[in-house]
Amino acid sequence: MTCGHRHLYVMLLMLLGKSPCADDNLLMLGDFSSGSLTHWQSREFKNQTQYQVIDDDGTNVLKAESVNSASGLFREQRIDLQKTPILNWRWRVDNALGKINEQSRSGDDYAARIYVVTRGGLAFWRTKAINYVWASTTPKGKPWPNAFAGDNVMMMALRSSDxxxxxxxxxxxxxLADFKQxxxxxxxxxxxxxxxTDTDNTQSKATAYYGDIYFSKN
Incomplete structure (x- = not known):
């Protein structure tokens, strides 16, 4: 299945910021340790990746289980990157997806990834996104254009098979610096x-965990 990721990109183009005011030094987005999924919305593209808050050795985290599925959790929030440019989170995966070509449409699956999106308003073609991904074969530190969305969505491998x-x-x-670069x-x-966490193109399985997600001043 290849249409799911195109649908994901279309959906990202439609996201609008609707957020409360935040602390100047820290903005919490994913407060999973409190057991909450408030403000996060689910969107399914092929089958349903299961997302749930679980206890992991005394700390609540978000668990994602994908079996030939492509669905995500999204939070609409306007974040001033000049005040809080640093995105913070922790993550873990329990299995790799094998030797796949992640720069092709048939291999555009990731055990774990986090998107940041800036919308273009009516000029939708100016909407841009960065995907921070746990890659399977792509070397750490390598960026590349998304196989479906092209140069408007850049992938960045933060973790890989090593x-x-x-x-x-x-x-x-x-x-802020990543968008500039x-x-x-x-x-x-x-x-x-x-x-x-999605595995629909490779028809495989993945389990991942996400800790709290927040923006900070430094």
């Missing part, structure tokens, strides 16, 4: 964040 499965890793990304322009706001 990283241990079943191990938590903590990430910090300067989203990938799109060669100043993008001061993010309008949505999405989580997705």
């Amino acid at each position: 990283d241990k499965i079943g191990t938590w890793y903590t990430e910090k990304r300067n989203v 990938q799109f060669h322009e100043d993008i001061p706001y993010v309008d949505a964040v999405a989580i997705m």
